Amino acid sequence: MTESAIPRPSRYPWLVPAALVLALSAILVSVVLFARESGKSDAPPAVGEFQHPPALGYLAYDVERAENGAIKLTTGAAQQTVSIDLQLNASHRVWLLEPVAIADLKAPLIVNVISIPNEVRNYTIKLLAFAAVPPSINLDGPFIPIADGFAGYEPSREITERAVVSAILETFDGRNGVTNTSTGPGTIYIDPGAPVRLLRSGSPSDIKPGDRVAFHTGAGGKPDPSQGVLVLTGGAR
Secondary structure: OOHHHOOOOOOOOOHHHHHHHHHHHHHHHHHHHHHHHHOOOOOOOOOOOOOOOOOOOEEEEEEEEEEOOEEEEEEOOHHHOEEEEEEOOOOOOEEEEEEOOHHHOOOOEEEEEEEOOOOOOOOOEEEEEEEEOOOOOOOOOOOOOOEOOEOOOOOOOOOOOEEEEEEEEEEEOOOEEEEEEOOEEEEEEOOOOOOEEEEEEEOHHHOOOOOEEEEEEOHHHOEOHHHOEEEEOOOOO
């Protein structure tokens, strides 16, 4: 027998036993994991208790009839239509969001850009709500109220609309404006045909059939006109 036929001693005599130990450990781990999984039920997890969506804090209606502060309001459609009657008086603050020409916007003004927000922020603007700036204002809230805690989106039929931008319009030249928000200065560009509305103070007699109205909710979740009434003129048409 030649020397080349004699097996040479391993340079790493510990390698084979170590590999066997690792392989055995892997098998044991697999068995343990399989045992754990096999002990679990194949049934789907139990369904949690139903969570109602948070209350909006306001109610919106179509104005079906209006005469001297007596208004008939409807909400819903077809068999889900609900009608209520309210009597407004001179003590109730009424705010009218009316369409205006862009040229009628005179800074400074509050501007709330109303849209349906989403995660990529490629929203379509539904409304630009403008209002006079009050003597004192807080820029740190979720939006700047245009009046009585309203942002401007409340009368909308689409309950997911929100103020995606809320600012003070400090200067405006008929198209370009400089704004101020809680995060600092910004700019706004308003093209012809934009859905622009300006808030003014009104009275119950200004509410007409075909308007949309919004109220803050009061006791029992009912509309409370004592907290103010926001009117989107012609919004129900």
